[in-house]
Amino acid sequence: MAEHQINTIGVLTSGGDAPGMNAAIRAVVRRGLSSGMKVKGILKGYQGLLNEEIIDMSAKDVSDTIERGGTILYTARCAEMRTPEGQERAAQICRENGIDGLVVIGGDGSFAGAQKLANLGINTIGVPGTIDLDIACTEYTIGFDTAVNTAMEAIDKVRDTSTSHERCSIIEVMGRGAGYIALWCGIANGAEDILLPEKYDYDEQKIVNNIIASRKAGKKHHIIINAEGIGHSEAMAKRIEAATGIETRATILGHMQRGGSPSCKDRVYASMMGAMAVDLLSQGKTCRVVGYRHGHFVDFDINEALAMKKDVSPYMWEVCNSLSHNYTKHSDTLNFD
Numbered sequence: 001m002a003e004h005q006i007n008t009i010g011v012l013t014s015g016g017d018a019p020g021m022n023a024a025i026r027a028v029v030r031r032g033l034s035s036g037m038k039v040k041g042i043l044k045g046y047q048g049l050l051n052e053e054i055i056d057m058s059a060k061d062v063s064d065t066i067e068r069g070g071t072i073l074y075t076a077r078c079a080e081m082r083t084p085e086g087q088e089r090a091a092q093i094c095r096e097n098g099i100d101g102l103v104v105i106g107g108d109g110s111f112a113g114a115q116k117l118a119n120l121g122i123n124t125i126g127v128p129g130t131i132d133l134d135i136a137c138t139e140y141t142i143g144f145d146t147a148v149n150t151a152m153e154a155i156d157k158v159r160d161t162s163t164s165h166e167r168c169s170i171i172e173v174m175g176r177g178a179g180y181i182a183l184w185c186g187i188a189n190g191a192e193d194i195l196l197p198e199k200y201d202y203d204e205q206k207i208v209n210n211i212i213a214s215r216k217a218g219k220k221h222h223i224i225i226n227a228e229g230i231g232h233s234e235a236m237a238k239r240i241e242a243a244t245g246i247e248t249r250a251t252i253l254g255h256m257q258r259g260g261s262p263s264c265k266d267r268v269y270a271s272m273m274g275a276m277a278v279d280l281l282s283q284g285k286t287c288r289v290v291g292y293r294h295g296h297f298v299d300f301d302i303n304e305a306l307a308m309k310k311d312v313s314p315y316m317w318e319v320c321n322s323l324s325h326n327y328t329k330h331s332d333t334l335n336f337d
Contacts, residue, residue, distance in 0.1 A: 018143025020266030027274030118287035136308030138291030197229030
């Protein structure tokens with residue numbers, strides 16, 4: 001498609017909210033306007049598209065939003081968008097509203113919807129907005145940096161009270177089926193055990209043995225970072241306390257990790273990705289996902305991106321374990337001063 005054929009672009013946020021989404025929206029709006037396009041905001045994700053909750057957006061509409069958490073366009077889940085009928089109707093609504101290109105900010109579920117719209121002739125670009133860092137084609141997703149720092153700071157605070165009471169603390173972080181927040185916090189917070197969906201063997205006795213060995217070696221507290229994909233932290237805490245005799249408490253950080261003012265990295269990277277999405281549409285590209293790899297902002301075919309698989313870095317996992325004394329043969333000789 002030639003550059004002059006893109007006259008109006010739409011932008012929506014879909015799925016779970018993530019800090020930095022507003023920076024991406026702002027970039028789409030202002031990059032689009034500066035490129036001579038009209039920009040329409042679609043409220044409440046694909047559900048809002050199907051309900052035709054579509055508004056015109058000006059540069060002023062995104063003023064003083066870059067520092068705000070959440071999404072000014074709101075977001076929602078939409079079961080209808082998973083059906084062929086819903087997809088056809090969404091594409092028709094885009095055409096009826098003169099939307100030549102659509103920027104979808106969200107996770108892999110949102111990209112699946114974008115893929116369907118692209119197949120129906122809507123020029124569509126995906127921007128990765130999820131705290132889970134679980135999109136395989138990119139090393140960075142909008143919101144992860146803020147969320148992992150929020151979790152890290154909360155875990156530091158729990159450690160203080162855990163030490164004061166000589167407790168074992170199980171702290172559950174978000175991430176759906178991915179363990180990246182748990183892994184990063186495990187390293188950043190110096191946790192003794194880190195439970196990831198990608199790595200956990202569900203041998204709870206190992207954890208019990210580790211806690212007992214640590215206590216015999218003089219350690220006064222024990223921090224376990226548990227990923228959402230494993231969950232059941234409250235029940236786990238009761239079992240561990242019964243097995244060790246050590247007071248054990250569970251803390252589920254929950255949706256606080258989604259909120260808050262985005263970090264500098266989330267603001268800058270989101271701005272770059274939002275602007276790049278507009279540039280791709282201007283160049284006549286469609287069915288693409290913006291990503292970040294090896295220090296550069298890049299783009300991938302949506303079909304290719306959704307087919308990619310992502311796993312935890314074996315080296316990062318090995319280093320994580322080596323720094324935590326996890327199940328070491330020599331734990332009885334360690335000095336915890």
